[in-house]
Amino acid sequence: MLYTSRLKEILLRKKLINKQNIELYEQAAKKEKLSLEGYLFKHKILEEKKLYKIAAEYFKLPTVDLKEVVVRKDILFLVPDIIASTHKILAFNKKGNKIQLAVTNPDDIQMFEFISKKTGLNPELYICLPSALEETLKQYRVSLKAEFQKITVGPAKKEDKKKLQQLAENLPIVRIVDSLLEHAIFEGASDIHIEPLEKEVVVRYRVDGILRKVMTLPRAALSGIVARIKILSNLKLDEHRLPQDGRFKVETKEYKISFRVSIMPIFDGEKIVMRLLKESAKALTLEDLGLLKGPLEIVKRNIKRPHGIIFVTGPTGSGKTTTLYSIMNMLNKPEVNIATVEDPVEYRMPGINQSQVNPKIEFTFAKGLRSLLRQDPDIMMVGEIRDPETAEIATNAAMTGHLVLSTLHTNDAATTLPRLGDMGVPPFLIAFTANMLVAQRLLRKLCPECKTSYKLTKEQVAELNKLFNMSEIAKSLQRLKFLKAGARMSTLPFYRGTGCQKCGNTGYKGRIGIYEVLEVTQTIKNLIHKKANAVQIGETAKKSGMITMVMDGFIKAMKGITSVEEVIRVTKE
Numbered sequence: 001m002l003y004t005s006r007l008k009e010i011l012l013r014k015k016l017i018n019k020q021n022i023e024l025y026e027q028a029a030k031k032e033k034l035s036l037e038g039y040l041f042k043h044k045i046l047e048e049k050k051l052y053k054i055a056a057e058y059f060k061l062p063t064v065d066l067k068e069v070v071v072r073k074d075i076l077f078l079v080p081d082i083i084a085s086t087h088k089i090l091a092f093n094k095k096g097n098k099i100q101l102a103v104t105n106p107d108d109i110q111m112f113e114f115i116s117k118k119t120g121l122n123p124e125l126y127i128c129l130p131s132a133l134e135e136t137l138k139q140y141r142v143s144l145k146a147e148f149q150k151i152t153v154g155p156a157k158k159e160d161k162k163k164l165q166q167l168a169e170n171l172p173i174v175r176i177v178d179s180l181l182e183h184a185i186f187e188g189a190s191d192i193h194i195e196p197l198e199k200e201v202v203v204r205y206r207v208d209g210i211l212r213k214v215m216t217l218p219r220a221a222l223s224g225i226v227a228r229i230k231i232l233s234n235l236k237l238d239e240h241r242l243p244q245d246g247r248f249k250v251e252t253k254e255y256k257i258s259f260r261v262s263i264m265p266i267f268d269g270e271k272i273v274m275r276l277l278k279e280s281a282k283a284l285t286l287e288d289l290g291l292l293k294g295p296l297e298i299v300k301r302n303i304k305r306p307h308g309i310i311f312v313t314g315p316t317g318s319g320k321t322t323t324l325y326s327i328m329n330m331l332n333k334p335e336v337n338i339a340t341v342e343d344p345v346e347y348r349m350p351g352i353n354q355s356q357v358n359p360k361i362e363f364t365f366a367k368g369l370r371s372l373l374r375q376d377p378d379i380m381m382v383g384e385i386r387d388p389e390t391a392e393i394a395t396n397a398a399m400t401g402h403l404v405l406s407t408l409h410t411n412d413a414a415t416t417l418p419r420l421g422d423m424g425v426p427p428f429l430i431a432f433t434a435n436m437l438v439a440q441r442l443l444r445k446l447c448p449e450c451k452t453s454y455k456l457t458k459e460q461v462a463e464l465n466k467l468f469n470m471s472e473i474a475k476s477l478q479r480l481k482f483l484k485a486g487a488r489m490s491t492l493p494f495y496r497g498t499g500c501q502k503c504g505n506t507g508y509k510g511r512i513g514i515y516e517v518l519e520v521t522q523t524i525k526n527l528i529h530k531k532a533n534a535v536q537i538g539e540t541a542k543k544s545g546m547i548t549m550v551m552d553g554f555i556k557a558m559k560g561i562t563s564v565e566e567v568i569r570v571t572k573e
Contacts, residue, residue, distance in 0.1 A: 001130060002037060002055060002104070003501055006107055025045065061126065063126060064128050076139065078121075079119075083111065088130065089108070098123075102133055103127065110186075165227070177225060181250060187205055189276060191211075193211065200216045208511050229272055230263070241265055244262075257279065289319070290515070291515055292547065295547060303331060306403065310436050311407065311437045313407065313439045319440060321346055321407070328405065338352045339372045339379075340354045353377075369382055369393045384409075394406060411439070413437040413438065414535075416439075418537075441513070442514075444510070445509060451498075451560060455491070467572055480547065516549045523540060
């Protein structure tokens with residue numbers, strides 16, 4: 001499938017559809033949750049053959065009719081199934097040091113380079129019809145299914161450890177697992193989900209916080225894939241009834257990735273989720289994370305304080321740990337002793353004493369924190385405060401001269417303070433020890449290559465007013481000088497991504513945080529003593545100039561960093 005920006009270019013250059021109609025079709029396609037190309041084909045506005053013939057002329061590439069070609073299985077498998085299915089690329093012939101590829105999107109340059117590196121052959125591109133490519137891909141799946149059926153006939157009745165080990169070493173299983181891992185690294189995925197269903201196995205990747213389906217595998221492949229990943233993670237092969245957690249590394253010249261593995265028994269088998277962690281990744285600065293100038297100054301001021309607690313809050317996957325690691329990286333100096341208790345240790349940081357909790361041997365956050373206090377720490381990081389015991393030890397540590405960094409699961413910054421009270425921490429202790437609360441979410445950044453500006457329509461402004469108090473947001477942004485006095489949302493330029501080769505036609509590339517930084521001032525301390533609720537604390541903080549996550553989101557949308565749709569998705573989900 002052609003990238004949307006390229007498709008529009010071809011349509012306009014060849015005068016197939018005018019600009020006004022393209023915009024109308026694009027809006028209609030969004031309502032039907034289709035790509036522009038898919039919408040044009042579905043409603044017979046444009047014929048597939050006509051478009052791809054013109055595309056071949058435009059790219060000056062030869063065409064191939066896959067219906068007329070017999071593809072050998074050994075050539076078909078030169079490009080792994082997951083890449084063929086996701087990127088619509090099919091190897092149909094090999095001549096000397098060249099691999100002939102049938103493609104629907106000649107702009108997918110990074111993937112062609114990846115195939116060249118993987119096969120050691122030079123790609124030669126041919127344009128083909130998407131429908132013909134889909135038909136040929138079915139051969140792929142039939143061949144795979146046949147291979148998996150052969151190797152799973154033996155252990156299907158009784159899966160003992162030896163048979164599972166043999167199964168995990170079969171070439172098709174090794175090939176498919178290697179491809180899944182390699183492709184996830186290439187796509188910049190943060191998680192891989194391998195999910196068994198009644199008749200198939202679905203593989204999904206989380207890229208920039210969004211889960212998307214990348215392929216389906218025959219059900220017969222499940223036992224081998226699970227066994228292979230268990231061997232890599234050093235887990236029990238013959239345990240199918242209990243959850244298991246493990247870890248393994250993949251290291252090449254280009255990258256060093258640690259895979260954190262979780263295997264969970266579900267109704268249709270064992271589900272695998274793998275978290276990808278770049279071991280070579282450097283800690284980001286707070287500026288890189290997306291903190292605005294004002295909140296950044298508050299954070300820098302508070303991390304210099306010798307004692308107290310700094311809380312980072314938000315749901316799972318909102319980047320809390322990354323923020324804490326960035327703060328620790330700033331504080332990490334030879335004259336300071338920093339120790340952590342984490343679950344799990346996600347990144348290794350030289351100069352910091354990191355320990356991982358282990359509930360099996362009763363090494364909990366509370367026990368770890370108690371032990372850390374005997375290690376003469378200046379700064380302590382507690383992965384998460386989950387229970388009253390850990391909350392009590394952490395607040396007492398902060399009161400006795402330590403700086404404590406930790407996370408909590410709350411929706412916003414103000415809710416953190418009453419949440420500690422619910423855990424049994426007395427109000428005077430919360431008021432005395434809490435220095436700063438940071439609530440955060442992650443949203444996708446617009447692709448810089450294909451973002452375009454537009455102005456909100458009356459309908460879009462009305463929709464925003466239903467979701468947010470836009471007049472209050474506008475007044476706050478004017479007061480903080482992010483918005484000119486009297487400016488209206490309908491007159492401001494906002495941005496969206498049209499989709500290109502750099503962002504995989506999504507319009508987004510990478511992620512950034514939106515933050516709410518609440519400094520515990522004397523006014524806030526007085527409210528804590530009075531056992532004020534989260535709404536009262538939040539309103540007081542806003543009057544004192546706190547930028548909320550929604551406001552931060554709109555500031556970034558106005559700057560062209562993200563889209564209004566992303567702000568809505570992240571703050572209203």
